[in-house]
Amino acid sequence: MTDGRPEKDATAEHENWKAKGVALRAFFYICGTHVFAAFIWLLFYLGEHAQK
Template structure:
């Protein structure tokens, strides 16, 4: 493996991690939003 191959592999790994973190963060934010929405519309 050349140096460029390793850098490319690392860059793909970082990009994948960023994508996963952004996706999970948005998923969690959506879940929290749903909790607030359902809680606000619950019968009291």
């Protein structure tokens, strides 16, 4: 590298970037699953309390 940093820093930076991406993706999957579960729960709640 021309900036004086060893190649190891670039590899570590790339690994940190990948770890952040995995954490972000997991966060969105977990949030999305909870939103979907809340929607299903709402459907059951509304069906139970519907005027019949």
